[in-house]
Amino acid sequence: MSAAAAAPAEADAVLTARGLTKAFGGFHAVDDLDLTIRQGTIHALIGPNGAGKSTVFGLLTKFHTPTSGRITLAGEDITGLKPADVVRRRMVRSFQISAIFPHMSVLENVRVSLQRHHGLDRQFWRPLSSLARLDGEARALLAQVGLEDAADDMAANLSYGRKRALEIATTLALDPRVLLLDEPMAGMASADVQMIARLIAKVGQGRTVLMVEHNLNVVEDLCDRVTVLARGRLLAEGDFATIRADRDVRAAYIGAEDG
């Protein structure tokens, strides 16, 4: 557990939400939520099914328009921005394996992401030297996620865990300072869970990570701070030990299991 697990301070907040609310019709999926994500932490957003976690991600990345409330990124109010504006400000959400082009090579997948990051996807004509430079960058990213040996393989042929690693590499290609991971362990066998957890710890260095995660062992091992949502509202916040001991959190999870 790092020193960053201590009480939140606005001074080193990189991402904040204040009074964040999203109503679908009369139903409040997210209800008056305050959230402070501190620079350099790995922060988990947990809660029972339907708690509003995905909706919070959609709001932070501007895929949903808030009904009310404000969001800041590195001190800038981003509430009115569009999703692409948020990516340009280097807050990037990983879209899981569905974001991979299965019939491209592993290297080409990362290169496409790099082209987007460098604005080269909008240029019809490109000097060969720029493509060669991208290949170098792409190979370096593949090395970071342990896929350097698979550069020329078709993405479709990777194992499930390695597809997730590739997807993380395509996200890193956008040079995120804040990385949002939506259930990175979903569908993983336990060996792959270990591999991806190590990878998140590694790529989290020097970045801020906010992750929705159902696997509480992973949250305990990986995350400096945990926010618990229930029925769209903040239920508890703190380090994992604090959260685990919280009676309201236990009741929410047990209630959800019973329900």
Ligand SMILES: Nc1ncnc2c1ncn2[C@@H]1O[C@H](COP(=O)(O)OP(=O)(O)OP(=O)(O)O)[C@@H](O)[C@H]1O
């Ligand atoms: N577009 C929508 N229209 C209506 N209701 C929605 C919409 N999106 C989400 N909801 C509702 O908002 C609530 C919160 O959903 P959300 O997907 O954010 O929860 P979650 O915590 O991510 O759940 P899970 O862990 O099951 O993925 C749910 O009751 C869901 O049915």
